[in-house]
Amino acid sequence: DTEVTQTPKHLVMGMTNKKSLKCEQHMGHRAMYWYKQKAKKPPELMFVYSYEKLSINESVPSRFSPECPNSSLLNLHLHALQPEDSALYLCASSHPGLISTQAGPGRGVGEQFFGPGTRLTVL
Amino acid sequence: GENVEQHPSTLSVQEGDSAVIKCTYSDSASNYFPWYKQELGKRPQLIIDIRSNVGEKKDQRIAVTLNKTAKHFSLHITETQPEDSAVYFCAVGPNAGGTSYGKLTFGQGTILTVHP
Numbered sequence: 001d002t003e004v005t006q007t008p009k010h011l012v013m014g015m016t017n018k019k020s021l022k023c024e025q026h027m028g029h030r031a032m033y034w035y036k037q038k039a040k041k042p043p044e045l046m047f048v049y050s051y052e053k054l055s056i057n058e059s060v061p062s063r064f065s066p067e068c069p070n071s072s073l074l075n076l077h078l079h080a081l082q083p084e085d086s087a088l089y090l091c092a093s094s095h096p097g098l099i100s101t102q103a104g105p106g107r108g109v110g111e112q113f114f115g116p117g118t119r120l121t122v123l
Numbered sequence: 124g125e126n127v128e129q130h131p132s133t134l135s136v137q138e139g140d141s142a143v144i145k146c147t148y149s150d151s152a153s154n155y156f157p158w159y160k161q162e163l164g165k166r167p168q169l170i171i172d173i174r175s176n177v178g179e180k181k182d183q184r185i186a187v188t189l190n191k192t193a194k195h196f197s198l199h200i201t202e203t204q205p206e207d208s209a210v211y212f213c214a215v216g217p218n219a220g221g222t223s224y225g226k227l228t229f230g231q232g233t234i235l236t237v238h239p
């Protein structure tokens with residue numbers, strides 16, 4: 001399996017709702033990422049998990065709560081979101097640790113592979 | 124932190140022409156430089172990458188060149204086709220062993236349109 005999958009594909013929620021986004025990969029990657037992407041903008045890093053531990057939090061508001069239950073799964077729990085949080089939420093995975101200078105494309109450490117994203121609309 | 128600038132923001136070419144997109148970065152310790160292609164409504168897909176011990180890499184019609192001294196790298200697409208139309212993002216990755224490993228800093232993107 002060489003894919004990162006995400007569910008749901010689309011999500012519409014009110015500002016008082018609680019919902020969760022899910023991400024799964026079976027490539028043996030031990031680093032997983034959450035990105036937020038607005039239209040016509042680059043992905044913005046939110047969180048990085050390495051070996052199931054949170055290693056980077058890019059000062060994301062607490063209404064976004066990540067969770068990494070095991071090495072294949074990554075969740076993003078949403079609560080009390082604002083309309084400006086509407087965006088495409090992308091999950092990615094990679095091998096963590098040192099970036100190899102010897103590896104070829106798609107086989108070495110460092111390459112991040114993205115899931116298809118969840119299109120979130122907050123009303 | 125790392126600062127990545129990407130130019131041009133839009134690029135329009137005729138089918139069969141070449142397209143070149145350039146990125147500059149600020150942290151001389153960065154050593155990983157991927158390029159992603161994102162079609163409308165789809166995920167970013169890694170199309171080619173280069174590491175700091177290599178000056179150039181080619182994969183069929185796509186090539187990437189890296190100038191570590193000048194801190195810039197470029198994506199070259201030859202014999203462009205309409206299906207090459209997409210948004211292209213460059214990114215820069217950290218030096219191995221740093222606490223920011225895995226973090227990619229993206230350029231602002233280039234909208235490439237290939238006219239038939």
